[in-house]
Amino acid sequence: QKEVEQDPGPLSVPEGAIVSLNCTYSNSAFQYFMWYRQYSRKGPELLMYTYSSGNKEDGRFTAQVDKSSKYISLFIRDSQPSDSATYLCAMRRSGGSNYKLTFGKGTLLTVNP
Amino acid sequence: EAQVTQNPRYLITVTGKKLTVTCSQNMNHEYMSWYRQDPGLGLRQIYYSMNVEVTDKGDVPEGYKVSRKEKRNFPLILESPSPNQTSLYFCASRDTGKDTQYFGPGTRLTVL
Numbered sequence: 001q002k003e004v005e006q007d008p009g010p011l012s013v014p015e016g017a018i019v020s021l022n023c024t025y026s027n028s029a030f031q032y033f034m035w036y037r038q039y040s041r042k043g044p045e046l047l048m049y050t051y052s053s054g055n056k057e058d059g060r061f062t063a064q065v066d067k068s069s070k071y072i073s074l075f076i077r078d079s080q081p082s083d084s085a086t087y088l089c090a091m092r093r094s095g096g097s098n099y100k101l102t103f104g105k106g107t108l109l110t111v112n113p
Numbered sequence: 114e115a116q117v118t119q120n121p122r123y124l125i126t127v128t129g130k131k132l133t134v135t136c137s138q139n140m141n142h143e144y145m146s147w148y149r150q151d152p153g154l155g156l157r158q159i160y161y162s163m164n165v166e167v168t169d170k171g172d173v174p175e176g177y178k179v180s181r182k183e184k185r186n187f188p189l190i191l192e193s194p195s196p197n198q199t200s201l202y203f204c205a206s207r208d209t210g211k212d213t214q215y216f217g218p219g220t221r222l223t224v225l
Contacts, residue, residue, distance in 0.1 A: 004155075027115065032212055036216075041218075042218060042219070043117070043203050043205075043216030043217050043218050043219050043221070044156070044203070044216045045216065046168070046213050046214070049212055049213070063134055070170065088155070088156070090156075092212075097163055097169075098158075098163075098171070099144055099146075099161075099207055099212070099214070100146070100158045100171060100172075101156070101158070101214065103155045103156040103157075104155060105153065105154070105155040106155060
């Protein structure tokens with residue numbers, strides 16, 4: 001079983017739709033959870049960062065973490081064509097000297113005007 | 114502008130010809146890291162560096178070398194590239210005490 005599982009999609013939605021992206025993980029040592037957005041031919045950029053279980057909201061984006069189920073989600077409200085990108089979940093363990101991120105494979109999202 | 118830069122952005126080379134991909138950051142970050150991104154495998158860490166002269170292996174270090182002689186630079190060296198090193202490479206840096214990692218624009222390497 002891979003440490004982080006993410007459905008690669010692709011996911012295609014109409015403009016204005018609510019998008020739900022998800023990852024599951026197997027290692028309970030993961031304590032920090034992130035969502036990165038990667039546009040075509042660009043490097044990943046941090047979108048959301050959460051530590052504890054629960055919800056974190058930033059504008060149209062909401063990150064949700066359920067540590068008991070080892071499940072994280074990203075919701076995008078009122079999706080826009082500019083949201084079309086690959087979304088990568090990432091997580092890391094606490095402690096240690098390496099801030100290595102373990103990534104999901106990414107979900108390709110297309111928002112159609 | 115705070116950024117991580119990589120050069121070259123695209124490179125086609127042949128098996129066995131040594132190459133270096135440069136990475137530089139202007140944010141005075143201590144931590145830097147290299148990842149490779151492959152279809153179906155996602156991003157995997159190659160090497161990381163906690164500070165000048167401090168480097169260590171990530172998950173897939175075979176066939177790669179790194180050095181960290183200056184804080185801002187973290188070059189990735191392929192002494193004898195092979196076709197299985199064809200990939201998209203990203204350099205990243207992180208500010209001490211914060212969890213945000215800043216990624217460079219990527220280097221697409223093809224080894225024939």
